[in-house]
Structure formats: C-alpha cells, structure tokens
Amino acid sequence: MAFEGLADRLQSTMQKLKGKGKVTEADVKEMMREVRLALLEADVNFKVVKDFVKRVSERAVGQEVLKSLTPGQQVVKVVQEELTALMGGEQSKIAVSNRPPTVIMMVGLQGAGKTTTTGKLANLLRKKYNRNPLLVAGDIYRPAAIKQLETLGKQLSMPVFSLGDQVSPVEIAKQAIAHAKAEHHDYVLIDTAGRLHIDENLMDELQQIKELSNPDEIFLVVDAMTGQDAVNVADSFNKQLGLTGVVLTKLDGDTRGGAALSIRSVTNTPIKFVGLGEKLDALEAFHPERMASRILGMGDVLSLIEKAQANVDEEKAKELEAKLRTLSFTFDDFLEQLGQVRKMGPLDELIGMLPGANKVKGLKNLQVDEKQISHVEAIIQSMTKEEKDHPDIINASRKKRIAKGSGRSVQEVNRLLKQFEDMKKMMKQMTSMSKGKKKGMKFPFLS
Numbered sequence: 001m002a003f004e005g006l007a008d009r010l011q012s013t014m015q016k017l018k019g020k021g022k023v024t025e026a027d028v029k030e031m032m033r034e035v036r037l038a039l040l041e042a043d044v045n046f047k048v049v050k051d052f053v054k055r056v057s058e059r060a061v062g063q064e065v066l067k068s069l070t071p072g073q074q075v076v077k078v079v080q081e082e083l084t085a086l087m088g089g090e091q092s093k094i095a096v097s098n099r100p101p102t103v104i105m106m107v108g109l110q111g112a113g114k115t116t117t118t119g120k121l122a123n124l125l126r127k128k129y130n131r132n133p134l135l136v137a138g139d140i141y142r143p144a145a146i147k148q149l150e151t152l153g154k155q156l157s158m159p160v161f162s163l164g165d166q167v168s169p170v171e172i173a174k175q176a177i178a179h180a181k182a183e184h185h186d187y188v189l190i191d192t193a194g195r196l197h198i199d200e201n202l203m204d205e206l207q208q209i210k211e212l213s214n215p216d217e218i219f220l221v222v223d224a225m226t227g228q229d230a231v232n233v234a235d236s237f238n239k240q241l242g243l244t245g246v247v248l249t250k251l252d253g254d255t256r257g258g259a260a261l262s263i264r265s266v267t268n269t270p271i272k273f274v275g276l277g278e279k280l281d282a283l284e285a286f287h288p289e290r291m292a293s294r295i296l297g298m299g300d301v302l303s304l305i306e307k308a309q310a311n312v313d314e315e316k317a318k319e320l321e322a323k324l325r326t327l328s329f330t331f332d333d334f335l336e337q338l339g340q341v342r343k344m345g346p347l348d349e350l351i352g353m354l355p356g357a358n359k360v361k362g363l364k365n366l367q368v369d370e371k372q373i374s375h376v377e378a379i380i381q382s383m384t385k386e387e388k389d390h391p392d393i394i395n396a397s398r399k400k401r402i403a404k405g406s407g408r409s410v411q412e413v414n415r416l417l418k419q420f421e422d423m424k425k426m427m428k429q430m431t432s433m434s435k436g437k438k439k440g441m442k443f444p445f446l447s
C-alpha cells in the first residue's frame with residue numbers, strides 16, 4: 001500500500017502524544033525529530049521537510065496548543081492541517097473553458113502513464129461530469145502509440161482523432177480542435193509523445209502545440225514511484241512549459257509518498273488527479289485533506305462513501321437494508337452484497353480508507369485475500385435454496401455435502417455459518433438501537 005511506511009511512523013509518533021494531558025516543548029521537539037525522519041525516509045524533498053517541521057513546531061508550541069485541554073490532540077490536528085496545506089490545501093478542480101472545447105494537453109516522460117491517463121480522464125469526464133471528450137493521438141514517434149490510444153477509445157466507445165504518423169503533432173492538435181468544435185465535443189485531450197529525459201526538440205514541439213492550441217490545462221503525468229525524480233521533472237516541465245496541474249500515477253504501488261508531499265511546494269503546481277491502477281476507472285480527483293487524514297490513520301470515510309455511491313446499486317442497497325431491518329436477510333442476499341462490495345475495488349484499498357485501519361492488529365497484515373471471498377462465494381453457491389433461506393437446517397451431513405461441492409473444508413463451512421449468525425445478531429442489535437433513525441447504506445461485511 002502506498003505511504004505505508006510513512007503512515008506507520010507518523011501514527012506511532014502521534015499516538016505517543018495523543019493521550020497526553022500535558023505536552024511540553026521538549027515533547028514537541030522529540031516528536032518533530034521523529035516526524036522529520038519519517039518524512040525524509042519517505043523521500044520527501046529535504047527543503048520541504050525543513051519548512052514543514054518549522055511550521056508545525058512553531059504552531060505546536062504556541063499557547064493555544066500547549067494550554068489547551070487536549071494538547072496531544074491539538075498537535076495532531078496541527079500536523080494534519082499542515083500536511084493538507086503541503087499538498088495544496090483545497091482540492092483543485094479541472095478547468096472548464098467558457099468557449100468550448102476545453103483543451104487539455106498531457107505531457108510527461110516515457111512510460112509515466114500519459115496515454116493511459118488520457119483514456120482514464122476521458123472516462124471520468126464522461127462518467128462524473130457528463131462530458132463528451134475527444135481523444136487526440138498526438139504521439140507520432142513511438143510506433144504503437146496511436147494504436148494504443150485507439151484501443152482505449154474502443155474500450156470506452158469514444159472517438160479518437162488521429163492523422164497517422166506523417167503529420168506533425170502541431171497540425172494534429174490544430175485540426176483536432178477544429179474537428180471537436182464541429183462535432184460538439186466539449187473537451188479535447190491531447191496525448192503527446194514521451195521523452196526519456198527533458199529533451200529540447202520535443203520540448204520545442206510541446207511549446208508549439210501550446211502556442212497554437214492555447215490549452216486550458218497542461219497536465220504533467222508523473223510516476224509516483226520515481227519519488228524525488230518526479231519532483232525534479234515537474235520542476236523543469238513547469239519552468240519550460242508552465243503547468244496547470246500534475247497527475248500522479250501508480251499510487252497503487254508501494255510508493256513511499258515523497259512525490260505527493262513535495263510536488264506542490266517545490267513547483268507550486270497542484271496535484272489534480274491520482275492514478276490508482278491500470279484499469280480505465282482507476283483515476284481519482286486528488287483531495288489533499290483526505291490524503292492527509294489517510295496518512296495519519298484518521299481514515300478517508302468521504303472517499304469510501306463516494307465509492308459506495310458510485311458503485312452500489314441504490315435500489316438493491318435499499319432492498320438489502322429493508323431485509324436487514326426485518327431480519328429476513330438470507331445467504332443469497334449475502335452473496336449479492338459481496339458482489340456489490342467487490343465492485344467498489346480491491347478490498348485492501350477500501351480497508352485502507354477506514355479510520356484507524358492501520359492500528360487494528362491483524363487488519364493491516366491481513367492481505368485481504370480476494371481468494372477468500374471466492375471461497376465464501378463457492379460455499380454459498382453449493383447450498384440449496386432451502387439452506388440459503390433457512391441456514392439452521394444445515395446439519396452435519398449437509399455441511400459435508402456443501403464442503404464437497406465447493407471444494408472447501410467443513411471447518412470453513414462452519415466458520416461462514418457462524419459469521420453469518422453473528423452478523424444477523426449484530427444487525428438485530430443495531431436495528432433495535434437505531435429504530436426510527438434513518439440510516440444510510442450499510443455494509444455489515446466491512447464493519
């Protein structure tokens with residue numbers, strides 16, 4: 001998981017202070033030493049670390065913190081606020097031109113994820129903002145580049161504008177924009193060629209595309225795994241071309257986090273989106289505050305709720321909720337719910353968003369095994385309709401049959417039956433507790 005080392009270290013440092021009724025300047029100093037090391041180890045730019053530590057220290061030894069009733073918690077709050085500020089404070093929105101189309105240029109080094117991100121962004125623009133983007137194949141240098149974008153366009157059922165590899169990218173951009181106007185596309189996303197390092201010829205070309213197409217956004221796509229290099233790359237691109245935003249890709253890998261924490265301060269360019277996987281829906285708007293909370297183990301409940309809303313069928317959720325209330329919830333419903341939770345994404349990513357997930361022993365190391373879910377599904381699928389509706393009829397010989405049918409052991413069948421019973425009990429308590437109060441969607445499987 002990204003940021004794991006940093007999150008662990010910061011959280012254990014904060015933990016020491018949190019409960020303290022009295023915090024001294026020496027305590028703060030000690031904590032800041034650890035914070036400093038944690039950030040450096042996460043590959044955060046040293047100057048950024050220095051400024052950060054200075055700001056937090058000044059605020060943390062301030063009267064309003066030390067004299068407060070909960071100084072430990074106040075210090076944690078200061079760290080959270082400063083981490084948020086470090087990553088840009090407010091979420092940065094994507095531009096909308098008042099003279100459509102809005103033109104976005106994607107630039108960056110080779111393999112950073114430009115082409116993939118172009119596809120993902122188009123997908124997000126359509127899905128979330130109801131837009132009608134045009135993809136533009138502006139990389140004429142890498143042999144398979146045009147084909148790659150066309151394949152993405154096909155997967156998305158979206159048009160890709162291409163003039164082959166014999167027309168200059170500047171001309172392609174120009175014609176693409178004219179085409180977009182004629183066809184009423186409201187966004188134009190121009191994929192450009194990658195470069196191994198900052199290369200003058202290609203930079204000139206980007207400059208020309210920029211002058212001619214007058215883009216509303218120039219997004220630098222950088223690989224989060226490259227840490228400090230990503231920051232340097234962002235700095236030079238920004239100086240030479242002027243960026244409006246950064247897309248940080250491959251945050252699904254185990255990046256230490258340095259790039260995410262340094263880019264904004266070093267280049268004064270906001271991170272606008274993050275890439276969280278290879279699939280076309282693995283792009284999210286970047287929220288500094290949520291990211292800071294996640295790093296500090298306060299959870300990212302907002303993102304979790306958004307994910308649920310985007311992926312869960314609301315009608316089905318209501319139906320399930322009603323069943324839970326009346327306790328007529330069966331194994332078939334359970335199966336249905338597993339499917340819904342699964343649609344939200346890899347489980348360990350979801351668990352990472354739960355508050356305190358890092359602290360619960362076992363939860364973190366429990367590599368939530370997608371396989372285990374398949375096992376649960378297999379067991380339920382081996383039950384008869386009657387068994388699913390009335391699990392109490394499942395006796396020893398039925399258990400054996402179910403185990404055999406699903407290729408699992410009788411112990412596993414037992415465990416699932418027990419979990420299901422426990423869950424129903426828990427729901428019973430919860431529904432009697434919250435009678436009358438309207439609750440939102442529930443995911444007993446996760447809670």
Ligand SMILES: Nc1nc2c(ncn2[C@@H]2O[C@H](COP(=O)(O)OP(=O)(O)OP(=O)(O)O)[C@@H](O)[C@H]2O)c(=O)[nH]1
Binds near residue numbers: 110112142274
């Ligand atoms: N895990 C993960 N992989 C990603 C992400 N974004 C892109 N990739 C992968 O990174 C590789 C390179 O992506 P491309 O989109 O081709 O990169 P590019 O910048 O267009 O590369 P060039 O055109 O050669 O300069 C592909 O295998 C992508 O699937 C991400 O957020 N997470």
Ligand SMILES: [Mg+2]
Binds near residue numbers: 114115191
């Ligand atoms: Mg590419």
